[in-house]
Amino acid sequence: MTLTVPWKPNALADLRECLDLMTADGTVPGGVIAHGTFDTEPGYLASGVVAPECGDARPGPGTVYDVASLTKVLATxxxxxxxxxxxxxxxxxxxxxxxxxxxxxxxxxxxxxxxxxxxxxxxxxxxxxxxxxxxxxxxxxxxxxxxxxxxxxxxxxxxxxxxxxxxxxxxxxxxxxDELATELWQHLGMTSTTYGPVPRSAQVAPTEQRLSGGPRLWGMPHDDNAALLGGVAGHAGVFTTPADLATFATHLLTSHAADGPLGRWLAYSMRPQAEIEPGLDRGLAWILADEGRVAYHHGFTGTSLYLAPATGRYLAICTNAVYHHQDNRTRLAPLRTLALKAITDEP
Known part of the structure; x- marks a missing residue:
């Protein structure tokens, strides 16, 4: 039986501080970090605003984000x-x-x-x-x-x-x-997860302004190739919320602990298949770290999902970082580095 391991006392505080700093310096308009274990209710760290177009709306568990390449692990x-x-x-x-x-x-x-x-x-x-x-x-x-x-x-x-x-x-x-994915998400209780496009609202995070003076992408897939396919593709196009990412992570980790079907699939997928670089391997879709004990994936728009079946912990990061910048790998590196450290650290 898997026993969940609590977070290191300062890990979540460090993540909150980093997210606040990134909001303050304009790296992201705002964002939400969902965190928890498979046997506890999720917690949320939030900062900033959804986007200037959304007035003073604050991001939270129900804010809808274009998660880009997280589509690969949420759908395909x-x-x-x-x-x-x-x-x-x-x-x-x-x-x-x-x-x-x-x-x-x-x-x-x-x-x-x-x-x-x-x-x-x-x-x-x-x-x-x-x-x-x-x-x-x-x-x-x-x-x-x-x-x-x-x-x-x-x-x-x-x-x-x-x-x-x-x-x-x-x-x-x-x-x-999209029909196959919707059936899966409904079965898992992910009621706010869908392929785009989605209606604009103050709880849908806009992304990039492609033309100077033009409107931002808002409810439309940021990925050009997913957009050409009508918003439905195996690599990108999904919109979801921090709360639904927590639900997805909780289901995978619970199933893993109970040796359920998706849990066995996760365990099999966490066997290293190809080296990405020293210390990082590719499993089936997921990136593997901490000697194969942690699986994670990023989305270009500014999202990430981390799973640690051995400790029962998860983290999900939702931002619309492409609102300001496209060089997200560098600008999001401090937050993603802290997230990986937080989920791999023992208390």
Missing amino acids: WPLVGTSLMDGFTLDTPIRELLTGIPTEAPGGQVTVRQVLTHTSGLRADTRLDQYRHRAEPLADLICGEPLIADPGAGHRYINRGFILLGLALAHYRCQRL
């Missing part, structure tokens, strides 16, 4: 896990999960496992705009592109694979990807 990854119970296999070539993909198509040989581990060898640039006015199905176009590396040869973060995997899941299960 769990849908693969539930599909494994129905004949879907990790080592099946993508072409066998679709129809009409020629045997000689370079991308058709890529497996589900290689997509999840970012070792597919597919093109690194996503650029679905290059396919405008093409009549062929998108899966055919992606699979027909030359590979940039042999499948399985090494780690390279690639969105195209998750787009392809989303198309394969929809075809294999005979439902649209």
